[in-house]
Amino acid sequence: DAMVIQNPRYQVTQFGKPVTLSCSQTLNHNVMYWYQQKSSQAPKLLFHYYDKDFNNEADTPDNFQSRRPNTSFCFLDIRSPGLGDAAMYLCATSSAGTGFSNQPQHFGDGTRLSIL
Amino acid sequence: SQQGEEDPQALSIQEGENATMNCSYKTSINNLQWYRQNSGRGLVHLILIRSNEREKHSGRLRVTLDTSKKSSSLLITASRAADTASYFCATADRGSTLGRLYFGRGTQLTVWP
Numbered sequence: 001d002a003m004v005i006q007n008p009r010y011q012v013t014q015f016g017k018p019v020t021l022s023c024s025q026t027l028n029h030n031v032m033y034w035y036q037q038k039s040s041q042a043p044k045l046l047f048h049y050y051d052k053d054f055n056n057e058a059d060t061p062d063n064f065q066s067r068r069p070n071t072s073f074c075f076l077d078i079r080s081p082g083l084g085d086a087a088m089y090l091c092a093t094s095s096a097g098t099g100f101s102n103q104p105q106h107f108g109d110g111t112r113l114s115i116l
Numbered sequence: 117s118q119q120g121e122e123d124p125q126a127l128s129i130q131e132g133e134n135a136t137m138n139c140s141y142k143t144s145i146n147n148l149q150w151y152r153q154n155s156g157r158g159l160v161h162l163i164l165i166r167s168n169e170r171e172k173h174s175g176r177l178r179v180t181l182d183t184s185k186k187s188s189s190l191l192i193t194a195s196r197a198a199d200t201a202s203y204f205c206a207t208a209d210r211g212s213t214l215g216r217l218y219f220g221r222g223t224q225l226t227v228w229p
Contacts, residue, residue: 004158031215042204042219043159050215090158094215102147102166102208103215107158 003027006091006108013081014116021076021111023091032074033105034066035090043090049074050096078113086115120148120205120220128226135192137223139205140185146208148181148188149217153202162190162203167210195227 004025013019023032030051035043047056049068063085065077078085089112092105120141129135139148147166151159165172165181165188172179178191192199202224206217 006158040221040224042221044219045216048215092159096215102164104149104161104164105159105215105217106161107151109156109158112156 004091004093004106004108006089006111008111009109010112010114012114012116015083016080019078019081019113021078021089021091021113023074023076023108024072025091025093025106026072027093027095027106028071029093029095029106030071031094031096032068033092033094034074034076035092036085037088037090037110038086046076081113081115083115086113088112120207120218122203122205122220122223124223125221126224126226128228129195130228131195131197133195133227135195135199135225135227137190137203137225139188139190139220141188141205141207141218141220142186143207144210145183146210148179149206149208150177150179150188150190151204151206151219153204153222155201159204192225195225197227197229199225200227201225 007022033048034046037043046060067075088110090110092107094103094105120139123138149164150162153159163174176193181188202222204222206219
């Protein structure tokens with residue numbers, strides 16, 4: 001049973017045309033993360049939500065925004081995609097409780113974004 | 117960089133052999149986690165080892181942690197073709213309250229039938 005679902009699996013957009021990637025989860029986890037992963041590189045954390053609290057990484061470009069309308073859904077918006085934004089975008093969740101950082105993260109299968 | 121570094125970058129072995137991957141990191145950690153990623157898929161959590169643990173087992177997986185050397189190793193015993201994937205270590209910094217993980221670049225493991 002899929003627990004973290006990302007749609008679409010593949011997305012093609014044009015240079016400069018806004019694009020939205022979506023993530024949903026059935027785990028009822030209160031933390032959701034967005035990562036960017038380029039070929040043969042480490043996943044790079046863009047930002048995450050702890051419930052409704054948004055935490056942006058210092059080096060995440062302003063071009064990247066996120067929304068979390070409820071516990072189950074989280075969106076990644078790229079306002080003006082450039083060629084350098086072509087990558088796999090991974091959504092992950094975890095449950096925050098005692099020892100917040102001792103929880104594993106559960107990943108979706110990602111959305112591969114191509115820029116024309 | 118706070119990222120871990122895996123070694124080797126690529127490893128190619130025959131089915132039945134053992135595979136050992138190493139990870140080095142730079143900061144004081146709360147825990148270290150290993151993940152697997154099949155081609156074109158998301159990451160799957162394999163095992164978490166806390167900073168006060170030295171060794172942990174899960175099925176054919178054995179993870180060791182040496183905090184004095186800031187290093188960890190992942191051993192896969194009796195490897196199978198289905199173990200072919202990229203393996204990443206990820207560290208959670210001591211004192212971090214945000215659950216942030218820092219991933220290494222990964223080791224690409226190929227297991228030949």
